[in-house]
Amino acid sequence: MLDRLPYTGALETSSRRLLIGGELVSGAAEEMPLTSPVDGSSLGSVPVADAGLVADAVDAASRAFPGWSATHVRERQAAVLALAQHLFDDLPNLVALEAVDGGLPVTAAANDVRLAATFIRYLAGLAFEWGGRTVPSAAKSFDITVRKPYGPTARIVPFNHPILFATWKIAGPLLTGNTVVLKLPDQAPLSGLRICTALREIFPAGVVNVLTGPGQITGDALIHHPGIKRIAFIGSVPTGRRILAAAAERNVPVTAELGGKNAHIIAADADLEWAVRASVAGMNYQGAGQSCGSYSRVLAQDSVYEEFVERLAAATAAVQVGNPLADSTTMGPLIAPPPVSRALAAIADATQAHATVVAGGTVPEVSGGAGGYYLAPTVVADVSPVMKIAQEELFAPVQAVMKWSTVEEAIEIANGTEFGLVASVHTRSLSTAMKLADELEVGSVAVNGDGGQHWMGAPFGGVKASGVGGKEDTVDELLESTYEKNVFVNFG
DSSP states (O other): OGGGOSOGGGGOGGGOOEEETTEEEOOOSOEEEEEOTTTSOEEEEEEOOOHHHHHHHHHHHHHHHHHHHHSOHHHHHHHHHHHHHHHHHTHHHHHHHHHHHHOOOHHHHHHHHHHHHHHHHHHHHTTTSOOOOEEOOOTTEEEEEEEEEOSSEEEEOOSSSHHHHHHHHHHHHHHTTOOEEEEOOSSOOHHHHHTHHHHHHHSOTTTEEEEOSOIIIIIHHHHHOTTOOEEEEESOHHHHHHHHHHHHTTTOOEEEEOOOOOEEEEOTTSOHHHHHHHHHHHTTGGGTTOOTTOOOEEEEEGGGHHHHHHHHHHHHHTSOBOOTTSTTOSBOOOSSHHHHHHHHHHHHHHHHTTOEEEEOOSOOOOTTOTTSOOOOOEEEESOOTTSHHHHSOOOSSEEEEEEESSHHHHHHHHTOSSOOSEEEEEOSOHHHHHHHHHHOOSSEEEESOOSOOOOTTSOBOOOGGGEESOOBSSTHHHHTTEEEEEEEEEOO
């Protein structure tokens, strides 16, 4: 497979160096092997940042912080915009790495690179919009607030959108004057390592530091380091809880965007063609369903249930699973074997409890993908809300379909998990839409949407087990990178 890459320069091992204090560092005592999810082939290895290298990165960020925070906002904005431009300039190589290292189809990977640059440019446009406020005060006095950066910030990103999160998610902290220690995902770090050379050229030494290594080694050392003043994380609920516990020991502020078991609710009066299209799009099959925002639970009203299930099964079966390097592929492999096994076990558990697989549920044969980690897009009907497949986040291309009769029952089922990230509703009834939007326990609700939950300028983030603070897609990304300081001046 590797010799068929369209951009073979992307896999040069010379780019697999950590960025610490403005230097590209390759002297790690240990290396972490990488395997491509496409066909199980070796991708070589990357350095493991142990506690010593983590300390070096945090110390570098601490030394750089006074100068960077004092740098004019215009200069910080220009640097962040230069990062966005670099993503466009190196798009072919980044896309190749996203495909071979993370399993993203090349079309989806290209969209991720462009989206990262777009969001960075959006945030850069808000560089002067995160200031303080004035507070009414007594005569001959002023009471104002100013917003201040926290300092060295740990930014830990997941594998499902490696380059998107590695770049977009450092823009906010950098614009507001923080320095960053970026921990790349264990499973797909290559695109993040590739941009280290550009980061070194764009930002002053120590402003951005990039590390690789297992979460148990590199991530653990990072979140416990006393020099880290803020932590921002995207990932699973269990890991998020461990980070929150570690941060609580030092009262370090944390924002965490965690998992989801999201409900797509279809009322009897919905446009079923539209609803099916949105349900398939909302499963994020371009990422093999490995998305916290995926519509992994579908709730269809009883009078249209059978028709909807039939249509959904047909539309899901049409998803093109294949080698992510092929332009025709719309869904590639999962990131590793364990998620495939967990999903198959959950499907088997559901069928033993009398649920029915109406699409997928198998491991497909993929041309050029022998040894890869594939699972056909799957729809399981006749699911009970208490089944594992309806409760646990599988992070896989599996939808569980349930039936409801009254709106109150739909709300009870939808709210009946520990998660609360997003929900989607399809109905022609304004009263039904507004009741559901009001009572669903989630961070965002899409009514008659097209399967997406991110709208630039609108906050994205969850409640319950799905998140703590951390609103993406809006100026909140800048505000949450700062704390508010009050200044009272009596001049009488």
